[in-house]
Amino acid sequence: MAPLEELTESYLVARDDSAFQSELTALLRNFAGRPTSLFFAERLTQHAGGAKIYLKREDLLHTGAHKINNTLGQVLLARRMNKQRIIAETGAGQHGVATATVCALFGLQCIVYMGAEDMRRQSLNVFRMQLLGAEVREVKAGSQTLKDAINEALRDWVTNVADTYYLLGSALGPHPYPLMVRDFQSVIGQEAREQILKFEGRLPDLLIACVGGGSNSIGLFHPFLNDESVQMVGVEAGGKGSLLGEHAARFNAGGGGRPGVLQGTMSYVLQDDHGQVATTHSVSAGLDYPSIGPEHAFLHDAKRVTYDSVSDTEALNAFQLLAQLEGIIPALESSHAVAHALKVAGKMKSEDVVIVNLSGRGDKDVNTVREYLES
């Protein structure tokens, strides 16, 4: 607990420090490439035949996903705390790459824990991390995915806490991580809000984002939470079926998700009758996690955000459709959000406005998709 208290204290001081914020803002602009564009997807809109669909292009960021927003914020914090050794977990590898990148930028040692199964399906990202000078440690425990990588990173952190900063990549884990990650990712929603007001002269009707741990979605949603007219949908991984172990849809009724405690957070957890955490399945490694950030659990119970799921197949179809209609290859994670947009936009009016968070690009997924198409 002492390290978490130290981290909370350091973060709250940094958050109110204008020097910290302006250094972060400059890095987001000059290094990461913010602001990202809000792009009107005209052919996708025609295809869906209803609401206007805008894409928030987080895929255009340096390293290819929204993860860099958070890693830049946290690495600045680690420097303020004089920690020289950075550890991180990664699922799809996007957070690992983003962490390896900022560590290279600041000359810090970087160790990334990654499940063996994820290393197999995201081998390109493993190599990218190594090119950036990071050490990738294979985790063979449990389901060999993101959850197990987090366990291993937590074990490392409690063992080496004096010189080590744990750079957690999603809006989960113990406090202050969910708060901190949300704050760093909220730049997505802040920009999107300004951009849509400029383009459309009004707020959007619907926001859609995929939800694994929940960092890109909370980043988009949070700045709109007080705008009552704006509806929001978080899209979970429906995987290949509705039985426990076949999906990662924590909020699906009858899917095995209910409140529980995992990795220092109380939230919805996919689990069996004895409270053992279930294995999950998704074609996208970044959504393949049995729990969800605690703020999403709150927004779900408060009925402010709706959660739905799309299957592997629907996501893979959306992946190909976006590539062919808009010339954008989305990450498989983000393809879940696109797939949901395709389902609902056609039922909306043509003057309605939808923003889909395109949280990452799909270069890393090309092999997975090829395997699927050839099988």
Place this chain on the structure above:
Amino acid sequence: MGRITEAFEELKTSGRKGFIPYVTAGDPDLTTTEAILLELANAGATVIELGVPFSDPMADGPVIQRASERALKHQFGLDEIFKMVARVRRQSSTPIILFSYFNPLLQFGIERVAKMSREVGVDGVLVTDLTPEEAESFYRALRANDLDMIFLVAPTSTDARLELIAKKASGFIYAVSRAGVTGTRDSVSVEAERLVSRVRNFSKLPIAVGFGISNREQVGDVQRYADAVVVGSAIVHEIERLAGEQDIPQKVGAFVRDLLPEAVQV
């Protein structure tokens, strides 16, 4: 006075130090665990820590992680663990505490955990991932059933936290020898001794030291300054090594007797 307090009082009277072995329930199976618990009691355990297996044992090193995996293959729940403790209670009065992650207890129902514990003769509960700030309702359920709540303290714990924990703890306080996860280590750090003396500023409870203690020399060294020593991974590793052999409980009993310096052998 609970069985744990009684056990420590008895040690004090006779000028001896305590020994607290840990095993994971269901490793290699529940029937063997039952026999091992009786062996541990016969070997002179002051208190026995009975681990509740969990799918995500983030505070444990590889040895206890593997024990959890072996146990979970049998797909039992807390119900079966309580039934086993009830059987052990017919033959032994050695105090038993559950050593668990919070989620299996939460899903079983914290009131039910407390009630069943009392019914079958579990004496206390230690929850590795429940902080004192979040422990209030579970704490009340345990107290209402005269059960002890055991807390972990670490060298990184601030004085403010030691004070907070001292207010809630009963039975004994478990001091973690150094920052990190469970598992055997070559040496027990000097940090442990410093931590024990810091805890004594806030609490009169007996203090047990654990994490990384794996041989007779280390046991003797820790017993010099702490009231009891906890040995977990070394015993679990022995259980793993004995896989498939006959008479595992007796062999574990012999292994444990070997860990004890002459002075505490019964």
